Amino acid sequence: MRGVVLRSPGDVRVEHRDDPTITAPTDAVIRLSATCVCGSDLWPYRGIEPVTGPAPMGHEYVGVVEEVGDAVRTVRPGQFVVGSFFASDNTCEICRDGYQSSCVHRVPMGAIGSQAELLRVPLADGTLVATPDLPPADLIPGFLAASDVLGTGWFGAVAAQAGPGRTVAVVGDGAVGLLGVLAARQLGSERIIAMSRHEPRQRLAREFGATDIVTERGDEGVARIKDLTNGLGAHSVIEAVGTQESMMQAIRSTRPGGHVGYVGVSHGVELPGEELFFSHVNLHGGPAPVRRFLPELIDLIWNRRIDPGRVFDLELPLDQAAEGYRAMDERRAIKTLLTF
Amino acid sequence: MRGVVLRSPGDVRVEHRDDPTITAPTDAVIRLSATCVCGSDLWPYRGIEPVTGPAPMGHEYVGVVEEVGDAVRTVRPGQFVVGSFFASDNTCEICRDGYQSSCVHRVPMGAIGSQAELLRVPLADGTLVATPDLPPADLIPGFLAASDVLGTGWFGAVAAQAGPGRTVAVVGDGAVGLLGVLAARQLGSERIIAMSRHEPRQRLAREFGATDIVTERGDEGVARIKDLTNGLGAHSVIEAVGTQESMMQAIRSTRPGGHVGYVGVSHGVELPGEELFFSHVNLHGGPAPVRRFLPELIDLIWNRRIDPGRVFDLELPLDQAAEGYRAMDERRAIKTLLTF
Numbered sequence: 001m002r003g004v005v006l007r008s009p010g011d012v013r014v015e016h017r018d019d020p021t022i023t024a025p026t027d028a029v030i031r032l033s034a035t036c037v038c039g040s041d042l043w044p045y046r047g048i049e050p051v052t053g054p055a056p057m058g059h060e061y062v063g064v065v066e067e068v069g070d071a072v073r074t075v076r077p078g079q080f081v082v083g084s085f086f087a088s089d090n091t092c093e094i095c096r097d098g099y100q101s102s103c104v105h106r107v108p109m110g111a112i113g114s115q116a117e118l119l120r121v122p123l124a125d126g127t128l129v130a131t132p133d134l135p136p137a138d139l140i141p142g143f144l145a146a147s148d149v150l151g152t153g154w155f156g157a158v159a160a161q162a163g164p165g166r167t168v169a170v171v172g173d174g175a176v177g178l179l180g181v182l183a184a185r186q187l188g189s190e191r192i193i194a195m196s197r198h199e200p201r202q203r204l205a206r207e208f209g210a211t212d213i214v215t216e217r218g219d220e221g222v223a224r225i226k227d228l229t230n231g232l233g234a235h236s237v238i239e240a241v242g243t244q245e246s247m248m249q250a251i252r253s254t255r256p257g258g259h260v261g262y263v264g265v266s267h268g269v270e271l272p273g274e275e276l277f278f279s280h281v282n283l284h285g286g287p288a289p290v291r292r293f294l295p296e297l298i299d300l301i302w303n304r305r306i307d308p309g310r311v312f313d314l315e316l317p318l319d320q321a322a323e324g325y326r327a328m329d330e331r332r333a334i335k336t337l338l339t340f
Numbered sequence: 341m342r343g344v345v346l347r348s349p350g351d352v353r354v355e356h357r358d359d360p361t362i363t364a365p366t367d368a369v370i371r372l373s374a375t376c377v378c379g380s381d382l383w384p385y386r387g388i389e390p391v392t393g394p395a396p397m398g399h400e401y402v403g404v405v406e407e408v409g410d411a412v413r414t415v416r417p418g419q420f421v422v423g424s425f426f427a428s429d430n431t432c433e434i435c436r437d438g439y440q441s442s443c444v445h446r447v448p449m450g451a452i453g454s455q456a457e458l459l460r461v462p463l464a465d466g467t468l469v470a471t472p473d474l475p476p477a478d479l480i481p482g483f484l485a486a487s488d489v490l491g492t493g494w495f496g497a498v499a500a501q502a503g504p505g506r507t508v509a510v511v512g513d514g515a516v517g518l519l520g521v522l523a524a525r526q527l528g529s530e531r532i533i534a535m536s537r538h539e540p541r542q543r544l545a546r547e548f549g550a551t552d553i554v555t556e557r558g559d560e561g562v563a564r565i566k567d568l569t570n571g572l573g574a575h576s577v578i579e580a581v582g583t584q585e586s587m588m589q590a591i592r593s594t595r596p597g598g599h600v601g602y603v604g605v606s607h608g609v610e611l612p613g614e615e616l617f618f619s620h621v622n623l624h625g626g627p628a629p630v631r632r633f634l635p636e637l638i639d640l641i642w643n644r645r646i647d648p649g650r651v652f653d654l655e656l657p658l659d660q661a662a663e664g665y666r667a668m669d670e671r672r673a674i675k676t677l678l679t680f
Contacts, residue, residue, distance in 0.1 A: 093570070093572060094595065094596050094597065097597045098597060099620050102597070102620045104572075230433070232433060232434065247613060256434050256439045256442030256626075257434065257437045257438060257442070262617070266613035266617035268613070269616075270610045270611065271611040272609075272610060273582075273584075273587060273607075273608070273610060273611060274606045274607070274609065276606070276623075276626075277602070277625060277627070279626065280439055280441075280626040280627075281624075282622065283616075283622070283623040284622040284623070285617060287618065287620075
C-alpha cells in the first residue's frame with residue numbers, strides 16, 4: 001500500500017509500505033475512506049519534536065472494515081467506522097471514567113500511521129464506532145474531523161464547562177479551536193469569543209457560532225476579554241495551541257472559579273504556581289478522550305446537525321501529501337484532507 | 341489593645357496597638373474570643389516572604405460583635421461570629437459563584453491582624469456568620485478552626501471532589517491536611533490515605549477518618565499510593581503544603597480524570613506543562629472561599645457532629661505568642677491557640 005512517511009523534518013514522502021495484517025485477535029484492518037494532516041503532525045515536521053528514522057505519519061482515520069480478528073464482536077467487515085488517535089479497550093476503570101486516551105492498554109495510532117490506504121486498528125471493539133450505514137460522500141469529512149479535531153475541540157469545551165449562561169473564549173484559531181467554538185455552541189453557550197487575527201478563520205468561527213472576535217493576543221488579548229466580561233474574565237476558556245503564551249493567555253482570561261479546558265499539545269510550558277493558585281481557575285485538559293464523545297458526535301453528523309468537515313479547506317490526493325503539510329505549515333490551509 | 345506584631349523574621353512581639361474603630365458604615369468591630377497562628381504565618385516568620393516594617397499578624401478569628409456601622413444589617417452587637425481570612429461582600433458575581441476569597445471587593449484580614457484583642461472586620465454583612473447563640477467554651481476552638489484551616493481543608497476536599505466511592509489521598513499533615521481528612525470523611529469518602537511520618541499526626545488523621553497511612557514521600561510516596569489504588573492513583577488528592585515536591589507528589593498520585601485540590605499556599609512552584617497535559621488530572625485550588633462553607637461548618641460544629649478544634653495541640657495566652665510561633669516552626673505543635 002501507499003503511505004506517508006516523514007524521513008526528516010520537512011521531508012514528507014509517500015512510499016510503499018507493507019499492507020497491515022491482523023496481528024492480535026482484537027485487531028481490525030480498515031480501508032481508509034479519507035485521512036488528513038493534524039496540527040500536531042507539524043511538531044515533528046518542523047523538527048520541534050525529534051524524528052528518529054523514517055516515521056509513518058497520521059493518527060486520524062475513517063474507513064470501511066476489511067477484516068477483523070477472531071475476538072472482535074462489535075464491528076464487522078463492510079461497516080464504516082470512526083476511531084480516535086489512541087486505541088483503547090473501553091472497559092478498564094480509566095475508560096469507564098471517560099478517559100479512554102489514558103486507557104491502561106492504550107495504543108497510540110500515530111505510531112502505526114493512518115495516512116495510508118490501509119490501517120491496523122488494535123482493540124477494535126473498544127476503539128471503533130460504526131455509523132448507522134455507509135455514509136454519503138459529503139459526510140465523510142465530518143466523520144474524519146470527529147476522529148480528532150472535533151473530538152478534541154469538544155473535549156476542550158467540556159473541560160472548560162461550556163454551557164448555557166457561560167461565556168466562552170477560545171485561544172487558537174486552528175481546526176481544534178474553531179471546532180471548540182462549534183462545540184461550545186452545541187453545548188449551549190450563547191456568547192463565544194474567538195481569538196483570531198486571520199480573516200478566513202474569523203469567518204469560519206462566526207459560522208460555527210462565535211459571537212465576538214478578539215484580534216489582540218497576550219496581555220492585550222486578556223484585557224479585551226476582561227472588557228467584554230464585566231472586568232471578570234470568561235467563565236470558560238478553551239486553549240487550543242499549547243505554548244507558554246497561549247496557556248497564560250487562557251488562564252488570565254478566565255474569571256476566578258472559571259474553567260480552562262486545554263487541549264493544545266503542551267510544548268515548553270511551565271506554569272507559575274503562585275499565579276495559578278491565586279487565579280482560582282479550574283484547569284483540565286490533555287489528550288482528548290475522543291472515544292467518549294464519538295457516539296454523540298456521529299449522531300450529530302449523521303443527522304446533519306453539525307458540519308465539522310468545513311475545517312478542511314484543502315483537499316489533495318494522498319500522493320500530494322507533502323504539499324498538504326507545506327500548506328498547513330505556512331498557514332495557507334487550516335487543515336488538509338487526503339483522498340485516495 | 342494588645343496585638344501580635346512581627347518586627348522581622350523570627351521576631352514576634354505582643355505590643356500595644358490602637359483600638360480599632362468603625363471606619364466605614366459596612367464595618368464591624370469584634371472582641372476576639374480566641375485567635376491562633378496559621379501555617380502560612382510561618383512564611384514571613386521564616387523570612388521566606390518579605391517582612392516590610394512591623395506587621396500586625398493573624399487572619400483567623402472568632403468573637404463577639406462590639407459595634408457595627410450604620411449599613412450593617414445581618415449581624416448585631418452581642419452575637420458570636422465567625423469570619424474568614426478575606427472579607428468579602430458576598431454579593432458580587434464572583435461571590436455568588438462561591439469564590440468569596442476572590443470577591444471584587446475583598447480585603448485581606450492578614451493586613452489588619454487578628455492576633456489581637458479587638459478586630460475591625462470590613463464588609464461585615466458579607467463576611468461574618470453568627471452562631472445560633474453564644475457557644476459553650478469547648479466549641480470555641482472548633483469555630484476558630486472554621487475561620488481558616490477547617491474551611492481550607494474543606495475546600496481542598498471539595499476541589500478534589502472527595503465523595504462516596506472516591507479514594508482520597510492527602511499530601512501534608514499540618515492542620516489543613518488533617519482537616520482535609522475530616523472533610524473527605526464528611527463528604528462521604530470511605531477510603532482516605534493520609535501521607536504523614538509523624539506519629540501524633542498520624543493518630544489524629546486516623547481519628548478524623550483516615551483509613552491508611554503512607555509514610556513515604558516524593559516518588560516513593562507516589563508508588564505507595566499507586567500500590568493502594570490498583571496501580572491507577574487516587575481519585576481525589578488534597579495538596580496542603582504548597583511546595584514543588586508536594587504539588588508534584590499530589591499530581592502524580594492522582595489517576596487520569598482524577599482531581600487535585602490544592603490549598604497549600606504556593607511557594608516557588610513551577611508546573612511542567614507537558615507532564616500536566618498527559619496526566620489528565622483536574623487541577624483546582626487557591627485561597628479557600630471559606631465563606632461559602634461557613635453556614636454548613638457552623639451547623640456541623642454547633643451540633644457536635646465534627647470536632648475540628650482538636651487540631652489545636654498548644655494553648656497559650658496571647659502574651660506568649662512568640663512561643664506559639666516557635667513551637668509551630670519547630671513542628672513541636674500542629675497549631676497554636678491564643679487566649680486572652
